[in-house]
Amino acid sequence: MSTTSAEPQLNGHNNENHDHILRPRAVKPGNPTVLRTLGEDGLLAVNGNKDASQSNGIMSGQTSGRSTPIPEDAPPSAHFISSARKQVRAEQRRRLFPTIEYASRVSHFDPNSDYRDFQGFYVLFWIALTIMAVTTMLRNIKDTGYPMRVKIWQLFTVKVWELAVADGLMVASTAVSLPMHRLFRSSTGNMMGLRWAGGGMALQSVYQAIWFAFWVNVPFHRNWTWTAQVFLTLHTIVLLMKMHSYSFYNGHLSETERRLRALDNPQTASKAPAYQYPTAGHTPDTPSAGDRAKSPEEKPDLSQLREDLAIELTSPMGSVTYPKNLTWANYIDYIFCPTLCYELEYPRTNGIVWSELGYKILAVFGVIFLLTITSEEFILPVMIESALRLETVDSFSETALILAEAISMLLFPFMVTFLLVFLVIFEYVLGAFAEITCFADRHFYSDWWNSTDWLEFSREWNIPVHNFFRRHVYSASRPHIGRPMATFITFFISAIGHEIVMACITKKIRGYGFLCQMSQLPIVMLQRTKWIKGKKVLNNVCFWCSMILGLSMMCSLYVLC
Incomplete structure (x- = not known):
């Protein structure tokens, strides 16, 4: 049976251990987040047929199929x-708060991916780096008698225990968000004027600002050393985003x-429509409170409002309902999960x-x-030599x-560094944490190397x-400032x-990076004009040239100027 672009592909059918994994198709579908197709009479399975377990009256999944x-x-x-x-x-329903579609997926470079044709270049990349490392060590042995220089290696051991203690305290300090939220939700917090829509949001924002300023300093x-400082700063930014999303x-x-x-007492409760948080794609049209109040059928409107609110309090997979998620186990699990957006x-x-x-881990x-x-x-070496030469010139x-020469000599090293940083973060570090937490959605990046503009690159x-x-x-x-200003603020x-x-x-x-x-x-905006838009090869070449040149130029300007 042929499949459509909206149907997920179950690859690796020769391997029974991977039959349950949804993998990206070789050609991008129109909507890659669509994992199932909803028919008129219920949820259809991935092959287009109604779920057999439902038709037989048997519930599948990790639950017993029965509720209290x-x-x-x-x-x-x-x-x-x-x-x-x-x-x-x-069934999947539109949720009031924009959710992230998580599914069991593998990364592009995974051997079980439909993009596995990249494996040859992937292996060649590592062979080339191995050759570079071996030849470098042989040259060092010839020149100095030692396989490696030790200037940067020594930086890793300076105050390493102090860094570990500080990092642990920083992670622990984010947990304040859980008791704070319990206070905002409680009747005590309501009496103190600290419900979330009141003073709770402001108090949480102030705490996050103070927390971030403290740990950055x-x-x-x-x-x-700069190595320890960069590690803690990056981890601080990650935890700030996690804490913000959770709270x-x-x-x-x-x-x-x-x-x-x-709404248990509808006579005194507000009948205003449920607030629908705007999604990234469009802002849905929500009827006003006045229009809903004028409806002659009050009971269906009230039932629909209750249903919308109840669905919002339930996780996308239906196993967790707010506030059952407000536990230490749930928070610790979220901290270790390789995601920045909290879900139930x-x-x-x-x-x-x-x-x-x-x-x-070895990788x-x-x-x-x-x-x-x-x-x-x-x-x-290029930085040291260029800095010494700049001290002796005046014109x-x-x-x-000197700057142009330094930038040209750093083009290839920074391109290699950029690719290695990408791999160590998105393929190995996040992949390791996903394996530890059994986090199924490993879609941490897409084919950004085919980007034709910077917006596409930032998305993928x-x-x-x-x-x-x-x-x-x-x-x-x-919703408050419009699409152009929202893009600018982002x-x-x-x-x-x-x-x-x-x-x-x-x-x-210096502000160069900014x-x-x-x-x-x-x-x-220039790339999306009618003269340039659609020329994918040209735009991809421009993207890579600006990426390689920009990395080398920024480093040279920051270090030498």
Whole structure:
């Protein structure tokens, strides 16, 4: 039976261990988030036929298929929550808060992926890097008698225990969000004016700002090396996004629950339509409260409102309902999951594949080894020599010539460094944490190497961060300031983050990274004109040229100027 572009492909049918994995198709579908097709009479399985387990009256999945009976005299809110749990398991519904579509998927470079044709180039890439490492070590043995230089290696051991303690304390300090949210949801918090829609959101935002400022300044006060400082700064930014997503999503759910409970007494409760949080694609048209109030059929409207609110409180897979997620186990699991967007529930694998986990851990150390060799042998000497030469010249032309020479000599090393950083983060570190937590959605990046403009690159090279910005920055600001300004604000916040990282590396605030990031917007506007739009090869060449040149140029400017 032929498949359509909306149907997921189950590959690897010769391997029974991977029959359950949904993998990307060789050609991008029109909507890659569509995993199942909804028919008129219910949920259809991936092959287009109705789920056999449902037709036989048998429930599948990790639950028993039965739910606790609801007493007849229970309040309407309890009945609607029970109904919502059953309904969410049966069909996908539009949710009021923008959710991230998680599914069991493999990465592009995975041997079981439909993109496995890249494996040959992938292997060639590693062989080339191995040759580079071996020849470099042989040259060092000839020149110095030792296989490697030790300038950067020594930086890894300076105050390493202090870094570990500080990082542990930083992670632990994010857990304040859980008791704070419990306070916002409680009657005590309501009496204190600290419900989420009141003072709770402001208090949480103030705590996040103070928390971020404190931990960014810790490496400067402790006089750490740039390697330790970059690690802690990047981890600080990641945890800030995690903490923000956790607190704001649960805050939204607390207000949703409050409205649903209030509808148990419909005479005094608000009949305003449920607030539908805008998605990244479009802003749905929601009828106004006045239009709903004028409807002659009050009971169906009230039932629909209760149903919408109850569905919002239920996880996409129907196994967890707010506030059952407000536990320490759930929070710790979320901290370790390789995602920046909090959800009540994530798809999981059957268990840890220890061989895969061991491979990814070894790969992390192997890539760090190659990154160190590249920096030690091909980047640091160029920087030192160029800095010494700049001290002896006075004219602008000589300075520009030295900078141009340094930039040209760093083009290839920084291209290799960029690719290695991408691999160690998105393929190995995130993959290892996904294996540890049995996190099934390994779609951390897409084919960003085929990007034709910077917007496409920002969407596909770092999907966890893109999902966070789309959900918590772009979608949150677009209804108030419009699409162009929402895009500008998203890039502006991202540019500030990049500038903070560069300032930690070089201990200089120059703004080069900020300017380069913001300059992507006019470049995208130019690339989407009728004269350039559609010329994919040309735009991809321009993308790669600007990427390679930009990395080398920014580093040279930050270090030498």
